[in-house]
Amino acid sequence: MDEDLDRIRRAQSGDRTAFEDLIRAHARLVWASVYGWVRDRGSTEDLVQDTFLKAWEALKDLKQPEAFRSWLLTIARRLALRQAELRGRNEPTSELEEKAARVDASDPEEARDQVQKALARLPERYRLPVTLHFLNGMEYGAIEKSTGLANGSLRGLVARGVAKLRAELAPWWRSRHDPA
Amino acid sequence: MTLHERMDSIADLVVAGGLSVEDQAEAERHATQCPACGALLRDAREFSAWTKGVLRPDAPPSDLEDRLIERFRAEGRTQKRRFIVGYRVLKVTGSIAAAAALVVLGNLFQARQEAEGQLAASDPDRSRSREFYDTDTAVDVPTGGIDPSFPATSSATKYNEYFGRIDVEGRNGDDKPSAFGRRPNRLEERLGEGLDEASKSRAIRGDSKQQLRKEKEEGALGLSAPPGGKPSVEFRSHSGWFLAGAGGDMDKPGKLDQQGEVLRAKPVRKNDQNRDLADLPKLDPGAKDAPDPGKPEAPRQRLKHGEPTVSTLAVAVDELDLKATVAAGEEGKEQHPSTLHPGLQDIRKIIRTAEVSLEVDSYEATYTKLSELVTAEKGLVSSASTQKAANGKMQATVILRVPPDRFEAVLARLRDFGTIRSQNVDSEDVTKAYVDLETRRKSKEILAERLSKLLAEGKGTVKDLMEVEVQLGATNEAIEQIKGEIKYYDNRIALSSLTLQISEKDFGQPFEFVQTLQANLALTVRDPDEAYTKAQKEITDAGGQVVDSRMNRQSDGSSTGTIRGRVDADKFQSLRESLKKLGIATNDTVNQQKTAHGGREGLSKTDAPLRKEQAVLDLSVSSPPIFVTRRSQLVVETADVDGAYQNSRRSVEASGGKIVDGSLTGRGDRMVAVLKIQAEADRFGALMESLKAAGKVKSAAVSSVLPTAAADGGAPLLRERAEIEFTLVSPPQLIGEENGLLKTLHDTMAGSWTGLLWSVEKLFVGISLAGPWMIVLALGVFFWRRRRKKSPSAAP
Numbered sequence: 001m002d003e004d005l006d007r008i009r010r011a012q013s014g015d016r017t018a019f020e021d022l023i024r025a026h027a028r029l030v031w032a033s034v035y036g037w038v039r040d041r042g043s044t045e046d047l048v049q050d051t052f053l054k055a056w057e058a059l060k061d062l063k064q065p066e067a068f069r070s071w072l073l074t075i076a077r078r079l080a081l082r083q084a085e086l087r088g089r090n091e092p093t094s095e096l097e098e099k100a101a102r103v104d105a106s107d108p109e110e111a112r113d114q115v116q117k118a119l120a121r122l123p124e125r126y127r128l129p130v131t132l133h134f135l136n137g138m139e140y141g142a143i144e145k146s147t148g149l150a151n152g153s154l155r156g157l158v159a160r161g162v163a164k165l166r167a168e169l170a171p172w173w174r175s176r177h178d179p180a
Numbered sequence: 181m182t183l184h185e186r187m188d189s190i191a192d193l194v195v196a197g198g199l200s201v202e203d204q205a206e207a208e209r210h211a212t213q214c215p216a217c218g219a220l221l222r223d224a225r226e227f228s229a230w231t232k233g234v235l236r237p238d239a240p241p242s243d244l245e246d247r248l249i250e251r252f253r254a255e256g257r258t259q260k261r262r263f264i265v266g267y268r269v270l271k272v273t274g275s276i277a278a279a280a281a282l283v284v285l286g287n288l289f290q291a292r293q294e295a296e297g298q299l300a301a302s303d304p305d306r307s308r309s310r311e312f313y314d315t316d317t318a319v320d321v322p323t324g325g326i327d328p329s330f331p332a333t334s335s336a337t338k339y340n341e342y343f344g345r346i347d348v349e350g351r352n353g354d355d356k357p358s359a360f361g362r363r364p365n366r367l368e369e370r371l372g373e374g375l376d377e378a379s380k381s382r383a384i385r386g387d388s389k390q391q392l393r394k395e396k397e398e399g400a401l402g403l404s405a406p407p408g409g410k411p412s413v414e415f416r417s418h419s420g421w422f423l424a425g426a427g428g429d430m431d432k433p434g435k436l437d438q439q440g441e442v443l444r445a446k447p448v449r450k451n452d453q454n455r456d457l458a459d460l461p462k463l464d465p466g467a468k469d470a471p472d473p474g475k476p477e478a479p480r481q482r483l484k485h486g487e488p489t490v491s492t493l494a495v496a497v498d499e500l501d502l503k504a505t506v507a508a509g510e511e512g513k514e515q516h517p518s519t520l521h522p523g524l525q526d527i528r529k530i531i532r533t534a535e536v537s538l539e540v541d542s543y544e545a546t547y548t549k550l551s552e553l554v555t556a557e558k559g560l561v562s563s564a565s566t567q568k569a570a571n572g573k574m575q576a577t578v579i580l581r582v583p584p585d586r587f588e589a590v591l592a593r594l595r596d597f598g599t600i601r602s603q604n605v606d607s608e609d610v611t612k613a614y615v616d617l618e619t620r621r622k623s624k625e626i627l628a629e630r631l632s633k634l635l636a637e638g639k640g641t642v643k644d645l646m647e648v649e650v651q652l653g654a655t656n657e658a659i660e661q662i663k664g665e666i667k668y669y670d671n672r673i674a675l676s677s678l679t680l681q682i683s684e685k686d687f688g689q690p691f692e693f694v695q696t697l698q699a700n701l702a703l704t705v706r707d708p709d710e711a712y713t714k715a716q717k718e719i720t721d722a723g724g725q726v727v728d729s730r731m732n733r734q735s736d737g738s739s740t741g742t743i744r745g746r747v748d749a750d751k752f753q754s755l756r757e758s759l760k761k762l763g764i765a766t767n768d769t770v771n772q773q774k775t776a777h778g779g780r781e782g783l784s785k786t787d788a789p790l791r792k793e794q795a796v797l798d799l800s801v802s803s804p805p806i807f808v809t810r811r812s813q814l815v816v817e818t819a820d821v822d823g824a825y826q827n828s829r830r831s832v833e834a835s836g837g838k839i840v841d842g843s844l845t846g847r848g849d850r851m852v853a854v855l856k857i858q859a860e861a862d863r864f865g866a867l868m869e870s871l872k873a874a875g876k877v878k879s880a881a882v883s884s885v886l887p888t889a890a891a892d893g894g895a896p897l898l899r900e901r902a903e904i905e906f907t908l909v910s911p912p913q914l915i916g917e918e919n920g921l922l923k924t925l926h927d928t929m930a931g932s933w934t935g936l937l938w939s940v941e942k943l944f945v946g947i948s949l950a951g952p953w954m955i956v957l958a959l960g961v962f963f964w965r966r967r968r969k970k971s972p973s974a975a976p
Binding site: 016019020023024027028031035039040041044045048049052053056079082086108111112115116133134135136137139140141143154155158159162163165166169173 | 189190192193196197198199224227228230231232234235237238239240241244245247248249251252253255256969970
C-alpha cells in the first residue's frame with residue numbers, strides 16, 4: 001500500500017508512468033466493479049477505460065491518496081450507473097423479469113444472463129469479491145490484495161456472497177444438474 | 181462449532197482458497213472422511229467451476245492492462261491538444277465552415293442549374309438540348325460528294341420523343357482567316373476531320389457528353405425527326421460553317437450512315453436577298469471531286485476574316501427533302517454581292533426599318549407628295565397621325581411601307597420634301613428565326629400528314645384514334661400558329677417600314693408669353709388691427725380682391741395680420757406703394773416671371789404677344805417688436821423675506837408689470853427670494869421705488885440700452901420694455917460658517933461615503949453586465965461536460 005501511495009502521489013504530480021502502474025494494479029478490480037453494473041463485456045471495457053481517464057483528469061483533486069481505490073471505484077460506479085441510466089431509457093424494465101421466466105437451461109447465453117442477474121442482485125459489498133473470484137478467476141489471496149480488504153472481513157464477504165449467489169441460482173442450477 | 185458443522189458455510193470459502201493452509205488441509209481431509217461434507221464441497225466446486233465457465237466469455241482480456249495503458253497514452257497525446265484553447269473550437273468552426281461551404285457550393289450549383297433551366301425555358305430549343313446531352317449515342321453519316329469544305333456529317337442521338345428538335349448554340353471567338361476567308365473554329369475543325377476520311381464515309385462522332393458540351397460552346401447542333409421517321413440533322417456554326425446529315429432510324433443509332441444523303445450545300449452571305457432553298461442546284465452524292473455547280477468561282481480568297489456567312493445544305497432522307505441551315509453570327513463588313521454565290525442571296529430574311537425626322541413648310545403639301553411617291557414606288561401609307569400646336573403649326577407621324585428594293589430610293593427622295601433633322605436606318609436579320617419557323621412548320625406538317633393517314637386507315641381502338649385526333653388537332657393548331665408567325669415575318673420583310681416624324685417650320689415657337697407678378701410685403705405698424713382693416717380696403721379700392729386674410733394674436737400683446745390679395749397687373753405698383761405707407765416695411769420683394777406658352781425649349785423668343793396675369797400680393801402687418809431698453813438688478817435685505825416677496829408680487833401686478841420668473845428658497849431666518857419682472861419702460865421708475873420700500877437696499881444697478889436708429893434715420897418703431905431682477909435676502913447670520921478640523925473630517929467622511937456608494941453602484945453595474953454572460957458560459961460548460969460524460973466512449 002505504501003508503494004501504491006507513492007505511485008498515487010507521483011501520479012498526482014503528473015507522473016504518467018506512475019499512473020500506468022496504478023492502471024496495472026487496479027484494472028481488474030475496476031473491471032469487476034463495472035461488470036456488476038453493466039453486465040456487458042464491450043461496455044465494461046469502455047467504462048474501465050473511461051474510469052481511468054477520468055481518474056487521471058481528477059487525480060490532482062484527490063485529497064486522500066489512501067482512499068484512491070474506493071475513489072476509483074466510485075468513479076467507475078458513477079460512470080456505470082450513468083450508462084445504465086442511459087440504456088434504461090431505451091429498454092423496458094420488465095424485460096429481464098419476463099426473460100427469467102422462460103429460461104432455457106441448455107442455453108449458455110441464458111445461463112450467463114441468470115448468473116449476471118444473480119450477481120447484480122447481490123449487495124455491492126459482496127458482489128465485488130464474488131465477481132473477482134468467478135469472473136476474474138482470482139484466488140482468495142489475489143482478491144485480498146486487489147480489494148485491500150482485511151483477511152477477516154473479506155473471508156466473511158466471500159463466504160456470504162458465494163452462498164447468496166448459490167441460493168439465488170440454486171433452483172435453476174439444480175434443474176440443470178439434475179434433469180431428472 | 182466443529183468443522184463438520186461449519187462445512188456448509190465454509191465450503192465455498194474452501195473452494196475459493198479463503199482459509200489458511202492448515203484449515204484448508206483439514207477441511208479437505210474431513211471431506212474425504214465425511215460423505216455429507218464431501219458432497220457439500222463437491223457441490224461447491226461444481227458450482228464454482230460452472231459459474232466461472234459461464235462467466236468466462238465476459239472475463240477481462242489478458243492484455244487488459246496493456247490496452248488501457250495504450251489508450252491512456254493515446255489520450256495523453258490528444259489531451260495535450262485538448263488544452264490548446266481553440267482546438268475544439270477550431271474543429272467545430274471547421275465543421276461549420278465546411279458545412280457552409282457545402283451549402284454555398286450547393287446554392288451555386290443550384291443557381292447554375294436554375295439559370296440553365298431559365299435559359300432553356302426561354303428557348304424551347306435549348307431546353308431540348310439538355311435531353312440531347314443526357315443521351316449518349318452518336319451515329320456516323322457518310323459525307324456526300326460535295327465541296328470538301330462542307331463535309332457532311334451527322335451526330336444523331338437516341339431521341340425518344342415523338343417529334344423533336346435539338347438546337348445547341350454558342351459562340352466561338354476564335355475566328356481566323358482560312359479556306360473560306362478565316363480559320364474554322366474548333367467545331368469546324370472537328371467536323372473537318374471528316375474531310376480527310378470523307379471518301380471512306382467517315383464522319384465526326386459527337387459521341388460523348390463532354391464533346392457535346394464542347395459543341396455547345398463552339399457551335400450549334402440541330403436535330404429534328406419526324407414521328408417515327410428518319411431524322412434530319414443540322415449543325416449550326418455561328419462562325420459560318422454548316423453541316424448536315426440525315427437519315428437513319430432514331431431508335432437504331434448507327435444505321436444512319438446507311439441512308440443519309442447530302443443533297444445540297446451552300447455558303448450564303450449575310451444581308452443578301454432571299455431565295456427558296458429548293459432552287460439550289462442539286463449535288464451528286466458521292467461525286468466528291470466534282471465541282472459544285474452552286475459554288476462561286478473563287479470565294480475563298482474574297483471572303484475575309486469575320487465575314488458573316490450562311491451555309492445551307494439540303495439533305496434528302498428517303499422521300500423527305502429537308503433543309504438545314506446555319507447562320508453566321510458575326511457581323512462583318514459589307515461585301516459586294518457579286519463576290520458571292522447568287523443562290524446565297526435568297527436565304528436572307530432582312531427586315532429594314534428607318535426613322536426620319538423631317539421639317540417641312542406645309543404638312544398638307546408634304547403628305548400629298550408623299551402619297552404620290554409611295555404609290556409610284558408600289559408602297560403604301562400605313563398610318564398617319566397629326567397634331568396641331570397652339571401656334572397653329574402641324575406635326576405628324578407618318579408610317580410608309582415600301583418594297584425593300586425601293587427603300588433606299590424613297591429615303592433619298594425625302595430630302596426633296598424638307599430638311600432632314602435626324603435619320604436612323606436599321607436592318608434586322610431574322611434569317612435564323614425564319615428558317616427555324618420553316619423547319620418547324622414542315623416537321624409539323626409531316627406529323628399532321630402521318631396522323632391524318634393513321635386516322636384514315638382507322639386501325640386501332642377508338643381510344644387510340646381519339647388520341648390521334650387530339651394530337652392532329654394540336655399539331656394543326658401549332659402549324660397555324662407557325663404560319664401566322666411566318667406571315668408576320670413575310671409581311672415585315674416584304675415591305676420595309678419608314679417612320680416619318682414631320683413637323684412644320686416654327687412648330688416649336690411659342691405663341692404667347694405670360695407675365696406673372698408676386699410681391700411679399702411685411703409691415704410693422706403701431707396698431708396692427710387698424711392697418712389690417714385699412715389694407716383690405718386699399719386692395720378692394722384698387723379693384724382687386726382679398727383672396728385670404730387672417731389675424732393672429734400672441735400672449736405678449738402683439739398681433740400679426742396676413743392678407744393675400746389679387747389685383748390687375750397695371751394697378752399693382754400703385755397699390756403696393758399705398759400699402760407701404762401704412763407702416764414701416766421690413767420686407768418688400770417682388771417676383772416677376774415671364775413664361776413662353778406653346779413653345780419648345782431652346783427656341784429663340786419671337787414677337788409673340790405678352791399676356792399679364794393678375795398680380796398676387798402677400799401682405800403682413802404686425803406689432804412692433806419688444807425691445808428692452810432698461811435693465812436693473814436690485815438686492816433688498818429684509819427680515820421677513822416671505823412677506824416682502826408676496827407684497828412685491830402684488831405691487832408689481834398692480835403697477836402693470838409682469839412677473840416672468842419668481843422663486844423663494846431657504847427656511848427660517850435664511851431665505852432668498854428672486855423675482856424677474858418685465859414692465860413698460862415708462863413705469864420703470866415708479867416700480868423701482870415701490871420695490872425698494874420692501875427693506876434695506878443692499879445694491880441697485882441700472883443699465884440703459886438705446887435702440888439703433890431706423891433705416892430712414894428716424895426713431896424705430898418698438899415696444900420699449902424694462903427688466904428688473906429683484907432679490908430679497910434675510911439679514912446675515914451672526915454665527916460664521918463652520919470650519920476647522922471637524923468640518924474637514926466631516927467633508928472627508930462625506931466624500932468617502934460618496935465614493936463607497938459610487939463603487940457599489942459600479943459593482944452592481946458590472947455584475948449586471950457580466951452576470952448573464954457568466955451564467956450562459958457556465959451553463960454551456962455544464963451541458964457540454966454532461967453531454968461528453970453521457971456519450972458512450974469509443975472502444976480503443
